[in-house]
Amino acid sequence: MVLPDNDFGRHTTAKLNQILDRHGRNAANLLQILHETQDHFGYITPDAITCLAAQLAIPRARIESVASFYSFLHLKHQGAYRVLFSDNITDRMLGSQALMQQMCQQLWVEPGRVSEDDLVSIATTSCTGMCDQGPALLVNGRAITRLTHQRVQEICHLIRNRTPLADWPADFFHVSDNIRRRGLLLDNQQTPGNALRAGLALGGENTVAAIKQSGLRGRGGAGFPTGLKWEACRNAPGTARYVVCNADEGEPGTFKDRVLLTRQASLAFEGMTLCALAVGAQQGFLYLRGEYRYLLEPLQSVLQQRRNTNLLGKNILGQAGFDFDIEIHLGAGAYICGEESALLESLEGKRGVPRSRPPFPVTHGYLQQPTAVDNVETFCQAALAVQMGAENYRAIGTAKSTGSKLISVSGDCPRPGIYEYPFGVSVREVLQDCGAVNARAVQVSGPSGICVAENEFDRKLGFEDLPTAGAFMVFDDSRDLFEVARNFVHFFAHESCGFCTPCRVGTSMLKQSMDKIAAGHGTRHDLAEIEHLDRVLQTSSHCGLGRSACNPVLHTLKHFRPAYENRLKSLDFEPAFDLDGALARARLMTGRDDTGAHLNAEES
Amino acid sequence: MSKKLRVATTSLAGCFGCHMSLLDIDERLLTLLTLVEFDRSPLTDIKHCGPCDIGIIEGGICNAENVHVLREFRSRCKILIAIGSCAITGGLPAQRNHLDLGDCLTEVYLTEPGLAHGHIPNDPELPLPLDKVHPLHEIVKIDYFIPGCPPSGDAIWKFLTDLIAGKTPKLGHGLIEYD
């Protein structure tokens, strides 16, 4: 220990020891330890890192390495109030940029900087999952929705007066569920434990069989058959097995897991417990995205209720030897952790870098042991499938997409929110239900998904046609689809983990090219470069993030090419930057403003 | 080949090392001169570039005059070749890119002893420096690149003879070098 032996040093050490004890002094819990360290000290101080490194017997560079990976962890002071505006395209469409500018002006701070009095910093963050009630922001990790100029003014006032967050008006933090259409999942009113009893009656092996029989496929977007996953996990050799619930709902435009965790948390935990029964796991984790930090305590109390009623813990429901419990881990602002192997790395207290596969998590998951990782909605559906019986379940939806799907509708429509449909619903039906008029395009399944244009609105949601994790962002004919794609490209560049060359560099190059076109410097040469980058990203990226980073551009180029071409100069080539602007510094230094001190955009 | 190819060359933010290397093709210069004739070039002292088949530029872009000359070459030359590290990567002059231009000028002309004359030169005859040094391909479209600092006479010879023969120029081991 190198901390000074004074009150400050002793206080820091004592506090960190409390945090370490709470997490078993286990380096695998590093991310959780860092969360709490930051909650207490405001940021992760060099002293704290030194102390944690010594206590956990890991290199301090590893702590810096992990902390610096996550957007919500800070190695420098970020001000007493850290404001992050959600920067999804839907927030922008609702006016978030003007609101952020207003707040920066009123608080005298530049975006991305900390105010000189260390009071506040204001920046943007990726979609916070409040698209149906945006514009939204996070202040010290707490979500505030439905921003208006009035509300921003009030927030500025509270910040200037250094009002503690606990004393801010409660209605600022109100998050609506906005459930617009219910189906078997949102209608579920079964007593907790019913699905588990059905599972116990079947036994582990037959539960797997029932899930296979139900045709259930993963709701995270990829649609892998859940029964096959559970079976592979059950059969894989290992010393322990794990069940992991992926609640890192980071795909911009998606917020259905937020509502499920609010309304049907017990069902999700029941699905996890059922999975534990099926695969033979004793430990489960729910990885909750940092943006949903406010759900942590409610979820903890649902877990406690389930423990109290013997639905978790030892000898669950009296079944001797059926022991299972669930821990909640909090993410910290890294979209990539929604990728299951990156999520496992993060659960192990590391940087959320996707693993090389094979091996897959079902054989080598958490701590290299067999692990079943499924989405929140998948676990809920699994519980329903066992509860109602495989045959009844597979009667819902379509042949290859059984059951129902929650859709998160946002964008240009009067009734944004959660819609539950049996699989097979058409884009057009959803648009009608949410009241969208003059819709021009729908981004299905978020930036990494598919941009569906008007002539394709009869396409159906389901693994046969339009697979989706749930996002459904509507753009009407007043929207510029180039700007939509550019927002998504910025998102991918921000969220690239940086592990592989093509994604780390390629997403930045793609961003530069889109910005160049947006600034009016684009030429055909740039479109060619974008198409080249797309190919490189698709063929050589390490994971799905890089491979899908070009989707927004590819799809909008396909359907809305004029949105790009109208911006292009007719020239074959233009610099990416303003040449005359590049002389501004020299003009200032020399005081010159003669014609020779300028460069025209073009010369004959 | 009935008509000689017209070639222009210039050095922008470079050191003329690439031009010296061109002269290093030695007696092959005589062969080259049966194939090409020079337009604007330090070898001819022609001040402005006429219509040319090939333009060869060494050096990066560090000031407004460089931009004018580069644009002139691009508009007059069918094929434009960037030669040498500075033209291709910014090279040595680009080592200032992580410094603020204002700080550089202040240090050189105002605060450091030696060159200090009490003011930053502001004669309109002098080209203004850009805030960053750029390789040529960031300003105009470049068709070919001959890397090296400088590329050897042999590399230049191989490249130009491939090009003149209508082949895609390929340098290969020993001729392709970045230093």
Place this chain on the structure above:
Amino acid sequence: MTDTQTFQLDGATVPFEPGQTVMQAALAAGQYIPHLCYHPEFKPHGSCKLCTVKANGHTTASCTMPAEAGLNVESNVEEMNSLRRTLVQMLFAEGNHFCPSCEKSGDCKLQALGYDLEVHTAGFRHLYPDRPLDASHPDILLDFNRCILCELCVRASSEVDGKNVFALSGRGIAKHLIVNAESGLLKDTNIALTDKAMQVCPVGVILKKRVGFSVPIGERRYDQRPISAQALDDAPRQSDAGGSCAACEGNP
């Protein structure tokens, strides 16, 4: 020896043992696949993607792809080489690679790959990142400008030296190399000149002071033979039961 299984690489039959990746089996059999972050002495990492091949029609990094019997691997084809060219260009544009003043020039794997792939320009806009040097250590210089984030030094220091002198910090394009010291300076780490981490940097980041430019131009490693001809020298070769190395050059 157990039954040898094989796969096809650009038309050649490559034997492999279970557990080997495509890259490991290929190098052992004397077949070169371009690579940068792969090092025969370390667990494959798969981050640079230079070794991307087409395996049964799917592109994948060959250093991490487990070898499978009957696999049809295409590596030395224009589509893959063109991809590799772009990846090399990306690395050159990302960092500050000023070869003429770099003492690793001529012995640099990134540069040598550029030569082999006929990369004449970075093509992309240079990012010119601001990456200050660390000259704090009396015997060792760190020039982060040239870092390509291959993590070989990270792996060497951790796996071989047992020191964890190096780590990566940040995310995405802001990712960068750091050292294990509160000051952030190399002088405050326990690195030693004899560390494995001192030997593995493929580019010119980790340099021993006062020995630069000792080999004259023309005699440096990749002046002599291209990297494709030399990479196999570093790779361990399979030995048959009799101890003779069937794949080695010059073996009777």
